[in-house]
Amino acid sequence: MSYEIPILPKSNTLAEARRQVEICNACRYCEGYCAVFPAITRQRAFADGDLTQLANLCHNCQGCYHACQYTAPHEFALNLPGILADVRQESWDEYAWPQAFAGSFQRRGTPIALALVVGLALLFALVTALPATDGLGFYAFVSHSLMIAIFAPAFLAPMVAIGVGLRRYWCAVGGQPIRFAHLRHAVSAVATMRNLGGGQGQGCNFEDGDRFSNKRRIAHQLVMYGFLLCFAATSSATLMHYLLDIQAPYEIFSLPKLLGLTGGLMMSVGALWLVMLKRRADRKLGSVRAWGGEMAFVLLLGLTGFTGLWLYAATGTPLVAPLLALHLGAVLTFFLITPYSKMVHGFYRLAALVRDAQSIT
Amino acid sequence: MTKLNALWDLVVVGGGNAALCAAIEAAELGASVVILEGAPRDYRGGNSRHTRNFRCMHQGPLSVLTDIYEEEEYFDDLLRVTKGETDEHLARLAIRTSESCLPWMEKQGVRFQPSLSGTLSLSRTNAFFLGGGKALVNAYYNRAADLGVTVIYEAQVTHVDIQDGVFSGVTCDIAGVTQLIEGKSVVLASGGFQADLEWLARAWGPAAKNFLIRGTPYNRGVVLKDMIDQGAETVGDPTQCHAVAIDGRAPKYDGGIVTRLDCVPFSIVVNRDGQRFYDEGEDVWPKRYAIWGRLVAAQPDQVAYSIIDTKSIDAFMPSVFPPIQADTIEGLGQKLGISGTVLKSTVEAFNAACQEGMFHGNELDGLTTKGLTPSKTNWARPITQAPFYGYELRPGVTFTYLGLKVDETARVTGAGGRMKNVWAVGEIMAGSILGQGYLAGFGMTIGTVFGRIAGKEAAAHVL
Numbered sequence: 121m122s123y124e125i126p127i128l129p130k131s132n133t134l135a136e137a138r139r140q141v142e143i144c145n146a147c148r149y150c151e152g153y154c155a156v157f158p159a160i161t162r163q164r165a166f167a168d169g170d171l172t173q174l175a176n177l178c179h180n181c182q183g184c185y186h187a188c189q190y191t192a193p194h195e196f197a198l199n200l201p202g203i204l205a206d207v208r209q210e211s212w213d214e215y216a217w218p219q220a221f222a223g224s225f226q227r228r229g230t231p232i233a234l235a236l237v238v239g240l241a242l243l244f245a246l247v248t249a250l251p252a253t254d255g256l257g258f259y260a261f262v263s264h265s266l267m268i269a270i271f272a273p274a275f276l277a278p279m280v281a282i283g284v285g286l287r288r289y290w291c292a293v294g295g296q297p298i299r300f301a302h303l304r305h306a307v308s309a310v311a312t313m314r315n316l317g318g319g320q321g322q323g324c325n326f327e328d329g330d331r332f333s334n335k336r337r338i339a340h341q342l343v344m345y346g347f348l349l350c351f352a353a354t355s356s357a358t359l360m361h362y363l364l365d366i367q368a369p370y371e372i373f374s375l376p377k378l379l380g381l382t383g384g385l386m387m388s389v390g391a392l393w394l395v396m397l398k399r400r401a402d403r404k405l406g407s408v409r410a411w412g413g414e415m416a417f418v419l420l421l422g423l424t425g426f427t428g429l430w431l432y433a434a435t436g437t438p439l440v441a442p443l444l445a446l447h448l449g450a451v452l453t454f455f456l457i458t459p460y461s462k463m464v465h466g467f468y469r470l471a472a473l474v475r476d477a478q479s480i481t
Numbered sequence: 482m483t484k485l486n487a488l489w490d491l492v493v494v495g496g497g498n499a500a501l502c503a504a505i506e507a508a509e510l511g512a513s514v515v516i517l518e519g520a521p522r523d524y525r526g527g528n529s530r531h532t533r534n535f536r537c538m539h540q541g542p543l544s545v546l547t548d549i550y551e552e553e554e555y556f557d558d559l560l561r562v563t564k565g566e567t568d569e570h571l572a573r574l575a576i577r578t579s580e581s582c583l584p585w586m587e588k589q590g591v592r593f594q595p596s597l598s599g600t601l602s603l604s605r606t607n608a609f610f611l612g613g614g615k616a617l618v619n620a621y622y623n624r625a626a627d628l629g630v631t632v633i634y635e636a637q638v639t640h641v642d643i644q645d646g647v648f649s650g651v652t653c654d655i656a657g658v659t660q661l662i663e664g665k666s667v668v669l670a671s672g673g674f675q676a677d678l679e680w681l682a683r684a685w686g687p688a689a690k691n692f693l694i695r696g697t698p699y700n701r702g703v704v705l706k707d708m709i710d711q712g713a714e715t716v717g718d719p720t721q722c723h724a725v726a727i728d729g730r731a732p733k734y735d736g737g738i739v740t741r742l743d744c745v746p747f748s749i750v751v752n753r754d755g756q757r758f759y760d761e762g763e764d765v766w767p768k769r770y771a772i773w774g775r776l777v778a779a780q781p782d783q784v785a786y787s788i789i790d791t792k793s794i795d796a797f798m799p800s801v802f803p804p805i806q807a808d809t810i811e812g813l814g815q816k817l818g819i820s821g822t823v824l825k826s827t828v829e830a831f832n833a834a835c836q837e838g839m840f841h842g843n844e845l846d847g848l849t850t851k852g853l854t855p856s857k858t859n860w861a862r863p864i865t866q867a868p869f870y871g872y873e874l875r876p877g878v879t880f881t882y883l884g885l886k887v888d889e890t891a892r893v894t895g896a897g898g899r900m901k902n903v904w905a906v907g908e909i910m911a912g913s914i915l916g917q918g919y920l921a922g923f924g925m926t927i928g929t930v931f932g933r934i935a936g937k938e939a940a941a942h943v944l
Binding site for chain 2: 142143145146147148149150151152153158161164183184186187188189190191192193194195196319320322330331
């Protein structure tokens with residue numbers, strides 16, 4: 121994989137996005153597909169911040185591309201999902217904090233793979249180097265306090281970084297004070313992935329040319345809800361540990377196990393499905409230069425889920441130690457690169473939906 | 482390509498809305514169907530890819546359509562625009578059948594959406610396609626593929642072989658190779674001739690060379706001419722086309738919807754010599770945009786310029802090209818390539834004729850000029866606030882009226898009477914019903930209704 125990826129200067133991308141959005145605003149045939157087009161029609165001129173907001177509001181359902189009478193070879197050469205994907209990528213780079221990491225894991229698969237190797241190596245070293253503790257289960261390999269010492273900062277630091285980025289985004293798009301109604305609107309859109317629904321529930325265009333399907337939408341929700349369940353599993357375990365003084369390992373019919381197993385399964389299946397769909401999709405309708413980074417990120421998510429399940433299945437076997445290192449290494453890598461990888465899309469998209477709710481109401 | 486040697490039950494010439502409706506109906510009845518689309522895949526669908534709605538009769542709320550829109554009102558609307566240039570029998574057939582077409586279209590995968598922003602006046606009468614006409618075309622091509630219809634792109638039919646009123650095959654250029662494609666029946670759905678500028682120039686005079694073509698460059702009327710040469714009966718004025726005033730910077734072909742300009746009622750329009758020539762405020766724009774194509778076509782060099790000031794820049798929908806802008810009227814004239822001095826005196830004369838009164842952009846406000854020829858009878862506000870803006874206007878041709886005469890089964894008539902197995906649908910025969918003017922969304926109605934009829938008739942004939 122080459123590191124020589126041409127990147128248009130930011131102003132060119134924005135200028136091209138502006139040109140395309142202005143054509144869309146003179147046409148308006150696509151109003152019914154998603155939230156982007158009604159947002160376009162509410163304006164006449166588009167500042168950089170407006171384009172950034174539209175780009176992050178776009179869910180890349182691609183309906184507008186296939187319906188467009190002005191796609192190449194027409195001289196207007198519209199490809200709105202493609203150019204908005206590029207603007208989106210660049211906005212995440214611009215708002216990334218610290219700036220030094222901007223774009224490091226967004227576009228290419230190789231840095232993600234390297235980060236994973238480092239994460240894994242670190243955990244392998246820990247697991248093998250440390251003497252066995254008197255803890256039970258995983259704690260026999262890595263004590264609870266060491267896990268907290270590693271993972272608490274590995275979780276909190278990226279959250280702070282994302283918070284800084286979101287704040288910058290909010291200023292750029294002219295965000296206003298957030299009310300409950302805005303959040304409700306945004307969360308319900310995310311919960312149903314409404315903007316991948318094609319406006320009438322027929323789904324999006326992705327893996328099969330101009331035919332609509334809900335496959336990508338369902339696969340995405342499997343990953344998203346799977347991830348949230350895994351997160352809930354960890355949170356419930358933390359609460360049980362500290363509040364109820366119930367220590368891991370937990371039984372199968374405990375909250376952490378039920379949530380974690382279901383979530384892990386959903387994440388693994390969903391990620392694999394997304395990868396298969398993405399392989400059949402037209403790359404030029406997304407950000408072409410970020411394809412590798414996106415693919416590697418989905419694989420990392422899938423790996424995280426899958427190794428978690430495998431680890432559970434291997435309980436009581438000699439595989440636990442290496443699988444524990446594998447799983448925790450994947451989780452660690454995932455957390456650390458979150459602000460600088462595709463994962464950050466979820467935060468910006470939610471922000472864009474909240475902002476959009478503010479312009480509607 | 483080997484399958485081409487087959488004897489098809491139905492050969493469909495053209496690949497737009499009417500062609501697809503015919504192909505789907507025939508294939509549903511079990512006919513083997515080949516579609517010969519002259520355009521490459523990216524440009525398939527003829528002018529249907531530029532359309533956005535379907536005018537539909539309904540006796541109660543139907544899909545996205547509100548209230549009722551009954552036959553008499555629909556027919557009255559048609560009479561008003563055509564000034565009687567219609568075939569009442571065919572027109573009423575199209576109107577009555579439109580109601581059952583909408584659910585049929587939905588069944589084939591076409592999706593509708595509520596009226597677009599800025600088109601609320603059509604929410605009762607016209608059902609808008611979600612994503613526009615290209616999305617409709619995509620849905621029909623997918624449906625046709627599912628039914629086993631064969632589609633050949635870049636297949637230009639040059640001759641329809643008809644002996645004694647009986648069709649036997651078409652001569653067709655496919656990727657530079659001439660082939661004979663044989664069939665038991667044919668549906669001609671290859672559109673009008675508006676993209677053939679030579680033909681337009683013969684009908685209109687040399688001025689037609691300056692016209693822009695709003696739709697597909699593939700409607701060159703080759704099949705229409707071939708049929709006329711073979712003695713097929715025609716209908717519609719051969720010298721007329723439907724033209725509107727569009728942005729002069731639009732592409733020569735295929736500019737579609739985004740090249741329209743809605744600024745005329747809020748502006749003054751001058752010709753190349755800086756002179757006004759028609760009442761810009763005669764009526765609301767949806768009722769006047771169609772006449773401005775001809776008005777501009779009649780001016781020297783077939784060009785005109787719409788001039789507004791800052792007060793009016795937000796009064797109409799944005800267009801695809803930004804206006805030419807200047808701080809003085811003279812400067813604007815120079816930038817537009819006309820005499821700044823003459824433009825200045827025209828604007829001053831107009832400003833002096835403007836009267837006091839309230840401006841209402843969305844209705845006839847009666848704000849008229851006094852003592853000016855020609856007068857501007859609504860929305861006449863002095864052009865005084867810099868910056869000033871100008872748009873170049875040129876005639877944009879939508880379609881031509883000359884077509885094949887058909888009966889209520891869409892069958893073509895030749896010198897020897899009704900042809901046995903030749904049908905014509907869509908723009909190639911729309912002149913039978915729409916002999917003058919235009920009614921939004923009615924072209925798609927004609928195409929859908931008669932496309933379906935022809936497909937069923939052809940299948941019944943061969944099976």
